Amino acid sequence: MSLEVSHLTKLYGSQKALDQVSFRAVPGRILGFLGPNGAGKSTAMKIITGFIQADEGAVSVLGKDALSNPKEVSPLIGYLPENNPLYLDMYVREFLDFSAGMYGLNGRKREERIKELLLKTGLNPEQHKKIGQLSKGYRQRVGLAKALIHDPQLIILDEPTTGLDPNQLVEIRNLISEIARNKTLILSTHIMQEVEAICHDVVIINKGKILAADSLENLKSGTSEVQLELETEEGLEIEWFEKIGEVSFGNKAEKLLIISCKDATEARKGVMKIVQEKSLNLISLNQNKKNLEQIFREITR
Amino acid sequence: MKSLFLKEINAFFGSLLGYLVLALFLVAIGLIVWVFPESSVLEYGYADLEALFTYTPYVFTFLVPALAMRSIADERKTGTWELLRTSPLSLFQIIGAKYLALLFLVVLAVIPTLLYFFSIIQLGDPVGNLDQAGFFGSWIGLLMIGAVFAAVGLFASSLTSQQVLAFVLGVFLCFVLYFGFSALADLQVGDFAYWVEELSLSYHYINLSRGVVDSRDVFFMMGMIWLFLGLSILTLKNK
Numbered sequence: 001m002s003l004e005v006s007h008l009t010k011l012y013g014s015q016k017a018l019d020q021v022s023f024r025a026v027p028g029r030i031l032g033f034l035g036p037n038g039a040g041k042s043t044a045m046k047i048i049t050g051f052i053q054a055d056e057g058a059v060s061v062l063g064k065d066a067l068s069n070p071k072e073v074s075p076l077i078g079y080l081p082e083n084n085p086l087y088l089d090m091y092v093r094e095f096l097d098f099s100a101g102m103y104g105l106n107g108r109k110r111e112e113r114i115k116e117l118l119l120k121t122g123l124n125p126e127q128h129k130k131i132g133q134l135s136k137g138y139r140q141r142v143g144l145a146k147a148l149i150h151d152p153q154l155i156i157l158d159e160p161t162t163g164l165d166p167n168q169l170v171e172i173r174n175l176i177s178e179i180a181r182n183k184t185l186i187l188s189t190h191i192m193q194e195v196e197a198i199c200h201d202v203v204i205i206n207k208g209k210i211l212a213a214d215s216l217e218n219l220k221s222g223t224s225e226v227q228l229e230l231e232t233e234e235g236l237e238i239e240w241f242e243k244i245g246e247v248s249f250g251n252k253a254e255k256l257l258i259i260s261c262k263d264a265t266e267a268r269k270g271v272m273k274i275v276q277e278k279s280l281n282l283i284s285l286n287q288n289k290k291n292l293e294q295i296f297r298e299i300t301r
Numbered sequence: 302m303k304s305l306f307l308k309e310i311n312a313f314f315g316s317l318l319g320y321l322v323l324a325l326f327l328v329a330i331g332l333i334v335w336v337f338p339e340s341s342v343l344e345y346g347y348a349d350l351e352a353l354f355t356y357t358p359y360v361f362t363f364l365v366p367a368l369a370m371r372s373i374a375d376e377r378k379t380g381t382w383e384l385l386r387t388s389p390l391s392l393f394q395i396i397g398a399k400y401l402a403l404l405f406l407v408v409l410a411v412i413p414t415l416l417y418f419f420s421i422i423q424l425g426d427p428v429g430n431l432d433q434a435g436f437f438g439s440w441i442g443l444l445m446i447g448a449v450f451a452a453v454g455l456f457a458s459s460l461t462s463q464q465v466l467a468f469v470l471g472v473f474l475c476f477v478l479y480f481g482f483s484a485l486a487d488l489q490v491g492d493f494a495y496w497v498e499e500l501s502l503s504y505h506y507i508n509l510s511r512g513v514v515d516s517r518d519v520f521f522m523m524g525m526i527w528l529f530l531g532l533s534i535l536t537l538k539n540k
Contacts (some may be wrong), residue, residue: 046383049387050386050387051383051386051387053539071389071391074387074388074389075389077387079387081380081383081384081387083380085379085380085381085382085383085384086381087308087312087379087381088379089312089315089316090308090312090315094311097304098304098305098307098308099384100304101303101304101305101307102304102305102385102388102389102390103388103389104389146384
């Protein structure tokens with residue numbers, strides 16, 4: 001177990017930013033830390049990295065207690081803070097050199113590591129530019145390179161993809177998947193698609209409480225409800241479909257029905273039968289796969 | 302720690318501000334010592350550098366907080382403070398590196414004034430007619446004043462994330478320490494006058510400038526440095 005967080009509690013005044021938060025992360029799997037803004041994601045990450053102190057609870061990184069000896073644990077963690085703070089006046093290479101020095105890398109090892117990361121993050125052509133001149137996507141790469149400079153076992157990325165355009169997004173996600181090999185990686189986000197795209201495990205947090213912690217597959221298959229969306233030219237009535245499942249009107253009022261049910265096959269058959277019986281003019285019948293977004297909304301409701 | 306120290310120095314000379322502050326200091330001191338008729342050594346006619354040692358603390362009161370203001374305030378504002386605090390360096394090492402970088406700059410500003418020493422020696426009649434002990438006592442005193450002000454400036458910078466506020470606070474604290482306590486002692490505060498005077502930086506500075514480097518004065522200055530560095534650490538510990 002490379003990261004184990006247990007019963008973490010943090011108070012801001014009388015408000016609980018974190019309330020008995022426990023979860024664990026294992027090597028080789030990306031853990032998505034998912035929650036709406038202000039849920040406590042950043043607070044949890046800041047506690048793990050030793051930037052702020054917890055009121056209660058314990059954090060163990062590779063078996064070491066992170067709360068009582070942050071100095072010993074710090075070299076084991078690579079951290080990209082929220083909003084990716086960087087020294088904008090520094091050159092890319094200069095910044096990485098500085099970061100390497102802060103983590104005690106010296107001599108040839110430092111040079112090699114910087115070269116390796118410049119290549120890996122695609123920053124090689126930009127290494128003699130000032131960080132302030134770089135686009136957001138490239139700044140994010142600099143932040144990632146800094147987090148990886150000392151070859152940490154545990155990598156913590158706080159909202160690594162906010163504010164990136166779709167191309168940059170894909171590039172950074174690929175980069176994250178690549179660096180996560182054989183390492184423990186946690187990333188926080190409020191974007192569901194991101195978790196679906198790159199994470200293996202999910203922890204859902206809201207208002208400081210953990211609502212779910214499981215693998216992505218389990219979460220998706222755990223709730224077996226399916227939604228059917230029926231659209232016709234004629235007006236529909238809720239009673240017609242009540243036998244099939246839970247029915248409600250969609251956003252087109254009478255002409256769009258949403259039916260939630262357990263068994264999709266049976267439900268589709270039932271719906272088609274009614275369509276024939278009432279001789280309705282069918283426009284579309286869609287089946288919505290349950291995605292994380294729905295699960296998330298259900299859980300955080 | 303070395304990396305952070307070098308980064309601080311680089312940041313200073315990477316921007317125009319660094320050169321500007323140093324140049325401003327040397328121009329101001331040069332004008333006061335050699336040109337302005339009221340304080341100029343040449344007008345005065347005696348081969349000593351009292352003008353340098355009287356006026357430099359005034360300039361330092363503004364200059365050193367200006368050097369120190371961004372030190373911590375800026376890191377907190379841009380969020381890079383988080384990078385430093387999550388690195389393996391302890392708070393003490395971070396403050397230490399930043400303080401040493403400031404100290405280096407203060408020394409760098411003061412070193413060119415050694416030229417004045419050689420100029421006055423040459424100008425003396427006969428050549429070499431200068432109270433050398435007095436000069437070096439004062440010079441060491443000047444460095445120590447700079448060192449104390451650097452710690453004060455760093456402390457002011459740790460109190461806020463606004464550079465300007467840090468500067469104003471720094472100037473105010475330096476002013477109180479150097480001039481405030483002496484002025485208070487002069488105000489006839491009765492039996493306390495002696496103790497208040499003891500707290501004043503200028504009192505210990507004048508002691509040093511007599512040419513006798515007394516350990517009590519040096520310890521006082523050192524104590525002040527440790528006090529303000531300690532206060533900075535306390536301030537930042539829970540932020």
